[in-house]
Amino acid sequence: MSFHTHTHTDYVQDVSPGSGALPPRAWYASSDAKSLSLNGNWRFRLSSTADAEDDSFAAEGYDAGDWAQIAVPGHWVLQGHGSPIYTNHLYPFPVDPPRVPTENPTGDHLRVFDLPAHWPDLAEGGAVLRFDGVESCARVWLNGTDLGEFKGSRLPHEFAVGHLLKAAGNVLAVRVHQWSAGSYLEDQDQWWLPGIFRDVTLLHRPAGAALDFFVHASYDHLAGTGTLRVDSDVDGRVTVSELGIDIATGESVTMPVEAWSAETPRLYEGTLATGGERVPLRIGFRTVDLSDGLIKVNGRPVLFKGVNRHEWHPERGRALDLETMREDVLLMKRHNVNAVRTSHYPPHPAFLDLCDAYGLWVIDECDLETHGFTEQGWRDNPVDDDRWTPALLDRASRMVERDKNHPSVVIWSLGNEAGTGRGLTAMAEWIKDRDSSRPVHYEGDPTCRDTDIYSRMYADHAEVERIGRGLDGGTLKRRQLPFILCEFAHAMGNGPGGLADYQRLFESYDRLQGGFVWEWIDHGIAYPELGFAYGGDFGEELHDGNFVCDGLLFPDRRPSPGFVEYKKVIEPVGITGAFGEATVRITNKQDFADLSALAFSWSYEVDGEPVESGTLAVPGLAPGESADVKLPAPPAGAPAGEAHWTVRAALAADTPWAPKDHVVAWGQIPVSERRVPTVTATARPAVGDNGVITLGPGTFDARTGALTAVGDVPVSGLRLDVWRATTDNDDGAPWQPDLRYGLLWRGLGLHRMRHRLDAVESGEHALTVRMRVAPAARELGLSTVYRWTSDGNRLRLTVSTVPEGDWTVPLPRLGIRFGLSTADGVRWYGGGPGEAYPDTRMASAVGRWQSTVDDLQTPYVRPQENGARIDVRWAELGGLRIEGDPAFSLTARRWTTEQLDAATHLTDLTSGDTVWVNLDHGQHGIGSQSCGPGPLPQYHLRAEPAEFSFVFSTAPAPETS
Ligand code: GAL
Helix, strand or coil, X not given: CCCCCCCCCHHHHCXXXXXXXXXXXXXXXXXXXXXXXXXXXEEEEEEEECCCCCHHHHCCCCCCCCCEEEEXXXXXXXXXXXXXXXXXXXXXXXXXXXXXXXXXXXXXXXXXXXXXXXXXXXXXXXXXXXXXXXXXXXXXXXXXXXXEEEECCCCCEEEECHHHCCCCCEEEEEEEECCCHHHHHECCCEEECCEECXXXXXXXXXXXXXXXXXXXXXXXXXXXEEEEEEEXXXXXXXXXXXXXXXXXXXXXXXXXXXXXXXXXXXXXXXXXXXXXXXXXXXXXXXXXXXXXXXXXXXXXXXXXXXXXXXXXXXXXXXXXXXXXXXXXXXXXXXXXXXEEXXXXXCCCHHHHHHXXXXXXXXXXXXXXXCHHHXXXXXXXXXXXXXXXXXXXXXHHHXXXXXXXXXXXXXXXXXXXXXXXXXXXXXXXXXXXHHCCCCCEECCCCXXXXXXXXXXXECCCHHHHHHHHHCCCCCCHHHHCCCXXXXXXXXXXXXXXXXXXXXXXXXHXXXXXXXXXXXXXXXXXXXXXCCEEECCCCCCCCCCCHHHHCCCCECXXXXXXXXXXXXXXXXXXXXXXXXXXXXXXXXXXXXXXXXCCCEEXXXXXXXXXXXXXXXXXXXXXXXXCCEEEEECCCCCCXXXXXXXXXXXXXXXXXXXXXXXXXXXXXXXXXECCCCCCCCCCCCCCXXXXXXXXXXXXCEEEECCCCCEEEECXXXXXXEEXXXXXXXXXXXXXXXXXXXXXXXXXXXXXXXXXXXXXXXXXXXXXXXXXXXEEXXXXXXXXXXXXXXXXXXXXXXXXXXXXXXXXXXXXXXXXXXXXXXXXXXXXXXXXXXXXXXXXXXXXXXXXXXXXXXXXXXXXXXXXXXXXXXXXXXXXEEEEECCEEEEEEEEEEEEEECCCHHHHHHCCCHHHCCCCCCEEEEEEEEECCCCCCCCCCCCCHHHCCCCCCEEEEEEEEECCCCCCC
């Protein structure tokens, strides 16, 4: 005989979204109705199962004096109770939906509060208790009364509590379970972080106040008029004083207005007055439509220059404060980003207010991902199982109702990586029925059955081009849809490479309406002993390592070189010109704004030194227009040398997101060629009887031919180098074995090359050292000749390499490395100021740059090759001056490549007593194959015969300040 006992935690494993909560409604930050934030310190008790403790703590009079304290909003695992877990798509528990493990960390939260003195008489309407986000399932009691329970972590839930409130001593008890049936719907690639991680607020609801309202503010671009109608469940009045609008709810009015766009985020302040409440409205007039197979706003096709934003803070996880949200928006705007996909859940609602105000296009994505079901061929996928449909519809409606009044939200997304199924169709149908004014997005269904946009992730350049040309096939419906890459350019570690090549495609084919880089920020967790922690650092039994650190920002929000590159690639103004030309081509790449916000300037530089500068008059260009603008005559009396024009477009005045003079776009136009260094080989190698050969300023070991000093600067270990500490992109993804260059390189032994000395030949005007550089166990190698010559003052090294054997893979790098006993300041003329590789070099400007060895390092959370400065004509460091023929790529660091390669966290890198310098003739491209395509063929460093030279001399060490 078997029997089943119902426990009071059955709701945890129940497919239903919950019970007791109020229907969803529009979110707004503040009305004139009173509210009380319940954020702050709460009492907290953690237990290991869902029902380890009874619910007596919810009763009035319970003494929680010996409980811990916890900050709300927050995640308990980031506050010393338990640990975070990181998995990409694997469920960290057995897959048996909707059941969850017995081990189910459960946090009881308790807060006692008094109503503030100003709180209205409770007879005057009611009150609601609002939770903006709780992961993953909560049950709520107020003053001992069970209000209900809910799931849907990143969605708001409200309970009616007016009848329960008292003036003082209210007891709010919340039981939060880490795992619930809802967890099956929240398998996003991120840390699993339980807790009450968004605001908890008590809101007075005056009698007669609207439950919900819907602002419809459209724009007719032909007439230049906006039409406003506000629907509300109770009658009220809508006023917009700036427009002289005073209408009843449900009534519409049309009048000339300025439209809202991400480039021109014009908002009108208004008010919705209903019985007892005045709700502030921020109205943006804009119309999204699909016509001619394109997503248009206000009649114009839009090009999305987007990012995927997860909410992240290195200490607080997904509990973001307003200032952090604002910082995200400001960073986006300052880096020319114009769009955000809220991957993969609706963000804190205040973030959308910021997007409205500062101007960003938003794809608002529902809190839904069931990616882990891919492990079982999508069997039992909740989105294809009718039992789950109410939960899916609950999620869709909580998103749409909360966010529908934001002009910035232009697209609804059903969720991410949830396979296909009837539940998605039901969501799409519900959304279109409720809000026909916005297109629906979902990437995971190649038929596009439920969507208005064909969307993909990580498609390579060639496929994107085919899609742009309409040659991609697919269902009839799909072929008629506009295209976006909802994810591309996986920004894990060093990279992403190939951004400019994507942007060129987006700008070439109308159907390609842009993309969203994956992703905004590294989800590293601040951890002093490690720098930042990632998957596995908390002893998780299943984890996906540093795949969680794949953002354009480091965890502390410092922009990575990839973000600087993205800023350059998506500039709103094109500034280009051909070698030696006297004109610069200016293109307004915006979709809405003219150029009036920008001031243009030129500067004329010789060998990187500015000689003269001035302003450049650029005609007003409408979006999409170009003009050839004449440059001034080159300054009379400019010194001879390699000259460039640099033309910049900067903000002409302060804006809400950046001050006047902030540079939004620039371009460089080469005027004259560089003079390559020449060294006439006049000095003769002198073989001393002390085992030393001297040649000009060079001192060599006579037996090995090794350079030991240039002048009085000791040099050690100079030799050919082909190895780099593999990047996350080099290491690649398991599902693309051909692109796992790191493994292929290691398989060949490129990380352990041996250098066999074949000859040291002291000729009349040259010292020649012949070597063969090859790994154990392989027949392939590089026959290498170092040829040293000198004019007495300067020492020239010419390296010639010829690959031998069957090289089927590109080389990681090709150049020389050597050690200096001291070096601190670094000066160079060439590409800068930041890091650049063959396919990440758009943001590198030719100029004179200065840094320190320490500041040349890029702090990728998992250490890897970084910090190369490209196109270096000459560099000075550690008492040496090095000129390149041709220009070279420079790295210098206080540890060896081998140490960098072995490090797993930043704190593994400790300075040695040598500064290791690499001068590279070439590096292999970066690509984004940690999740996407590898470097395009033109960025491969093929093993081919090569010859390159460096000229060494001594120079005073640069200043370090
Ligand atoms: C995508 C997914 C993202 C993230 C990314 C890899 O497939 O949608 O959530 O996992 O890959 O970082």
